Amino acid sequence: MSTFQIHTIDSAPDHSRPVLRQLQENFGFIPNIAGAMAESPVLIGAFINLFQRVHAGTFTEAQIQTLLLTNAVTNACAWAVAFHTALALQEGLAAADVDAIRKGCAPADGQHAALSALTKTAIEKRGHLDGHDISAFFEAGFRRDQVFEVLAVAAASTITNYVGSITQPPLEAQFQIHAWQA
Template sequence: MSSYPVHTLESAPEQSRPVLQQLQQTFGMIPNIAAKMAASPVLINGFIGLFERVHASSLSEPQIQTLLLTNAVTNASEWPAAFHTALALQAGIAAADVDAIRQGKLPSDHKLAALSVLARTLIEKRGRIHESDHNRFLEAGFNNEQILEVIAVVAASAITNYTSSVTKPPLEAQFEEFAWHAPAR
């Protein structure tokens, strides 16, 4: 059992409440991962600032959700995998592509596949990509700035992925159909 509470607007530290209110407005609810993050105003405020910038990047919402789902699967993070499965489908990513990512495979869409490969490579190689990885991403139609934007998405998702692993938030009922379990290592 996790020793981190699922905070509400009333129970959260004062400095965490504005972020929880913002998430309530955005999603119509406070995601349990954020409710757990709220125990640390430093963490939740850093998280929201980076996520706002990620969603203001040149990447489309389906591209961002591809990255976030890939990152959750690569990091074996169950709550974020379920959440980003729902958001990826909502963003219009084909169900077959979402299933492929959840299985550790590549989506059929070549640009989404390039994003997924780069994210997985960044995580697995701790950011030490080879020139060939860089060039393959550019050849898929992306640019140098977007490689840096992918790094921002990987960093942002590391916050939720690691928080999920440490705090073990319960999965909300609306995401249960998207539950995902990391394969045994």
């Protein structure tokens, strides 16, 4: 059982409340993991700024969800795997590709496979990518600047995944169908 509170707008520290309101508007609810993050206005503020930047970058939402789901699996964050499974399917990722990522395998789609491989490798190698890792990404049609954009998505994931591992927030009912265990 977690010792961390899942905050609501009313229970959150004052400086966390605007972020929770924004997430409420974006998703129609406050994800439990954000309620946990709200304990720290510094953390949730940094997270929302990075989250906004990532979603305003060059990747499509389907590509971003490929990255976020891969990161959640690689970091073994059950809450984030379930959440990003739902969002990936909503964004049109093939169910077989989502299932492959959840199993730690490459999706069949070539660009999604390259995204998944690069982010997984970056996490596992702690950023020590070699020429082979990066050239495979380029061969799939991506650019140099997008290597760093993958790292920005990984940074956002790291915040979420680590908070999930530390706080163990309950999985919302709508994501139960996508529950996952490492």
